[in-house]
Amino acid sequence: MNxxxxxxxxxxxxxxxxxINNRDGIVASFNYALNKYNLPILEKTEIEFMIGTPxxxxxxxxxxxxxxxxVYAFREYYGxxxxxxxxxxxxxxxxxxxxxxxxxxxxxxxSKKQEMAKxxxxxxxxxxxxxxxxxxxxxxxxxxxxxxxxKELIEKTYPEHNIVIIGDHPKDVMLxxxxxxxxxxxxxxxxxxxxxxxxxxxxxxxxKSVSDLTNDLILSLI
Numbered sequence: 633m634n635x636x637x638x639x640x641x642x643x644x645x646x647x648x649x650x651x652i653n654n655r656d657g658i659v660a661s662f663n664y665a666l667n668k669y670n671l672p673i674l675e676k677t678e679i680e681f682m683i684g685t686p687x688x689x690x691x692x693x694x695x696x697x698x699x700x701x702x703v704y705a706f707r708e709y710y711g712x713x714x715x716x717x718x719x720x721x722x723x724x725x726x727x728x729x730x731x732x733x734x735x736x737x738x739x740x741x742x743s744k745k746q747e748m749a750k751x752x753x754x755x756x757x758x759x760x761x762x763x764x765x766x767x768x769x770x771x772x773x774x775x776x777x778x779x780x781x782x783k784e785l786i787e788k789t790y791p792e793h794n795i796v797i798i799g800d801h802p803k804d805v806m807l808x809x810x811x812x813x814x815x816x817x818x819x820x821x822x823x824x825x826x827x828x829x830x831x832x833x834x835x836x837x838x839x840k841s842v843s844d845l846t847n848d849l850i851l852s853l854i
Contacts, residue, residue, distance in 0.1 A: 723843025
């Protein structure tokens with residue numbers, strides 16, 4: 633569309649390392665799962681670097697043990713303890729309110745289990761800003777963010793809208809490629825501007841954090 637207005641724009645955010653810092657909860661849950669099955673635990677930095685990748689892929693990259701059992705153990709700990717270790721990244725809440733008040737449609741697409749992602753944003757009291765939360769379900773867990781059904785779902789739900797993906801991880805860049813839409817990369821994760829830009833096809837903008845988003849920057853990509 634040529635009419636550059638926030639009312640025609642859907643801003644779809646990643647969750648971990650984009651809106652929230654849940655590194656401690658994820659690290660503790662990950663090592664709990666490894667320890668439960670007598671597998672060597674990892675250094676915090678090793679686990680943090682993988683955040684944003686689906687859990688089964690994270691476990692497959694460090695062990696040949698049945699990843700489904702490890703994922704179950706991870707969620708066992710995360711659901712009771714790790715989830716409460718999450719905090720909003722600086723400036724996120726006020727920025728979400730600002731964008732919401734500007735009439736942007738806000739959503740979340742995450743590698744987290746969908747019901748867990750919804751619990752996190754409820755605990756952090758930001759759920760009122762989001763029109764949708766899409767995460768891993770039984771139907772989407774194989775492909776996650778790269779499931780082609782996402783494109784059909786977004787286009788059907790928001791026809792005549794411009795979509796912008798915002799995230800810190802290469803999987804978020806690939807999602808924007810699949811949706812054929814602009815990407816805004818934030819550097820609050822473990823990936824550099826160069827790493828995010830090198831796989832982007834189309835319009836891209838890199839900022840330090842979600843708190844640096846402005847109406848003008850968003851509309852410049854549309």
